[in-house]
Amino acid sequence: MITRCLYCHRPFPERSRFPGFAHGPRVAYDPVRSRLWAICDGCYRWSLQPLAERHETLDMLERLVVDRGHPLASTANVALIEAGGLELLRVGDARLVEEAWWRYGRELQRRREEFHRSYSRISAFTIAAFASLGESLGVTDFDTKIAWDHMPVADIQRWRHFGTLAWLGRTRCPDCRSVLRAVRFDLSWWLYPLPEEDGKMVLGVPCSRCDPWTPDKGYRLRGRDAELTLRRVLAYQHIMGASDRELDDAALLIERSGSAPAFVRHVGDDGVSLRRLGPVRTVALEIALNDTVERRLLEMEVKGLEATWRHEERLASIVDEELEPPYPDADGR
Numbered sequence: 001m002i003t004r005c006l007y008c009h010r011p012f013p014e015r016s017r018f019p020g021f022a023h024g025p026r027v028a029y030d031p032v033r034s035r036l037w038a039i040c041d042g043c044y045r046w047s048l049q050p051l052a053e054r055h056e057t058l059d060m061l062e063r064l065v066v067d068r069g070h071p072l073a074s075t076a077n078v079a080l081i082e083a084g085g086l087e088l089l090r091v092g093d094a095r096l097v098e099e100a101w102w103r104y105g106r107e108l109q110r111r112r113e114e115f116h117r118s119y120s121r122i123s124a125f126t127i128a129a130f131a132s133l134g135e136s137l138g139v140t141d142f143d144t145k146i147a148w149d150h151m152p153v154a155d156i157q158r159w160r161h162f163g164t165l166a167w168l169g170r171t172r173c174p175d176c177r178s179v180l181r182a183v184r185f186d187l188s189w190w191l192y193p194l195p196e197e198d199g200k201m202v203l204g205v206p207c208s209r210c211d212p213w214t215p216d217k218g219y220r221l222r223g224r225d226a227e228l229t230l231r232r233v234l235a236y237q238h239i240m241g242a243s244d245r246e247l248d249d250a251a252l253l254i255e256r257s258g259s260a261p262a263f264v265r266h267v268g269d270d271g272v273s274l275r276r277l278g279p280v281r282t283v284a285l286e287i288a289l290n291d292t293v294e295r296r297l298l299e300m301e302v303k304g305l306e307a308t309w310r311h312e313e314r315l316a317s318i319v320d321e322e323l324e325p326p327y328p329d330a331d332g333r
Contacts, residue, residue: 001020001022001050001053002022002038002047002049002050003022005038005040005042005043006047006048007040007043007045007047008042008043008045010040010041010042010043012038012040017060017084018060018061019056020053020056020057021036021049021057022038023038023039024038024039024040024041025085025086026039026041026086026088026089027061027086027087027088027089028046028088028089028090028091028305029057029058029061029088029089029090029091030090030092030313031058031061031062031090031091031092032091033091033317034054034055035048035313035316035320036048036057036058036061037049037312037316039089046308046312048315048316048319051320061088064083064086064088065083065088065094065096067083068083068084069081069082069088069096070082070083070096071094071096072087072294072295072298073295073298073299073301073302074094074299074302075299075302075303075306077092077306078090078091078092078302078305078309079092079093079094079096079302080298080301080305081094081096089302089305089309091309104286104287104291105247105250105251105287108241108242108247108283108286108287109241109242109244109247110241111238111239111241112240112241112242113241114241157239158185158239161236161239162185162235162236163185164184164185164186165182165184166183166184166185166188166232166233166236167182167183167221167225167229167232168181168182169181169182169221169225171219171220171221172219173207173209173210173217173219174220175210175217176209176210178207178209180205180207183221183229185233185236188233188236188237188274189237189273189274189275190273190274190275191204191205191206191229191230191274192204192271192272192273192274193230193264193267193270193271193285194220194271195268195269195271196265196268197222200222200223201226201227201230201264201268202220202221202222202226202268203220203221203222203225203229203230204218204219204220204271205219205220205221206218206219207219227289227293230285230289231286231289231290233274234274234282234285234286234289235286237274237282238282242279246279246280246283249280249284250280250281250283250284250287251284251287253280253281254284254287254288257288260287260288260291261292263284263285264285264288264289264292267281267285
């Protein structure tokens with residue numbers, strides 16, 4: 001059994017769920033050609049496992065993918081799959097159904113559990129007490145004065161994790177030409193996603209000098225600013241997480257749209273504020289938006305991994321042909 005990276009000699013973790021196979025958090029395999037690589041998390045090189053030690057591990061990997069696999073990203077030739085805490089690079093089509101909700105659904109469940117723990121409430125009130133003391137002693141800015149005695153635990157936790165501003169920058173209203181320099185979290189429910197422009201997200205911000213209730217009038221954040229601001233706002237609003245029922249309903253909405261990016265586009269086409277979307281659709285929007293962003297980044301990574309696989313496959317074919325016994329000739333010799 002190979003216990004160290006063949007290139008940098010970094011030891012693989014001793015604990016493994018696969019007998020006779022030492023590996024790190026990422027593994028690559030090809031079930032058709034019976035290839036198996038342990039990917040070093042130090043130098044990121046691929047260590048090909050001995051031919052005699054692969055078959056049992058390959059069968060276990062396939063069962064793990066079928067039973068617990070969640071596709072992260074793929075190309076025509078390879079797929080990156082999360083399964084049981086491992087990231088598996090599988091050569092070929094795994095035929096798994098993409099479930100956009102599963103990863104961020106678990107994150108919202110974790111937030112809910114964290115929020116309802118007693119120490120979270122204690123820490124929130126402790127922070128509020130110190131902040132109030134600082135205000136009474138005059139060691140904080142007047143502009144950031146907050147009425148702590150009227151704030152529920154959720155708002156204190158929001159302030160603790162996110163502060164007060166969701167966006168800082170400079171953009172003009174196309175109608176009155178006033179300048180927007182900041183977007184506050186406490187007014188963020190009135191933001192409204194709009195139809196994409198040139199494939200980029202657009203986020204509307206009401207203009208108080210024009211008509212704050214008309215989507216056609218207001219400030220516009222576009223591209224990365226819109227995407228990042230909306231993700232921050234949704235995380236702020238959902239600081240308490242989501243219930244299992246809300247997650248189930250949100251997953252159903254995404255599935256009905258066909259994909260996470262499609263759901264994000266459908267919400268933008270509606271052009272309504274986050275408040276009018278309601279709790280379930282905003283939970284679905286956060287899940288779909290985060291999944292879309294991460295999948296875009298993972299697809300870029302998988303393309304690089306595919307190029308690495310092509311190189312390693314050429315080496316593996318040479319090694320395996322050298323290790324396999326020669327085929328008998330016509331005389332059986």
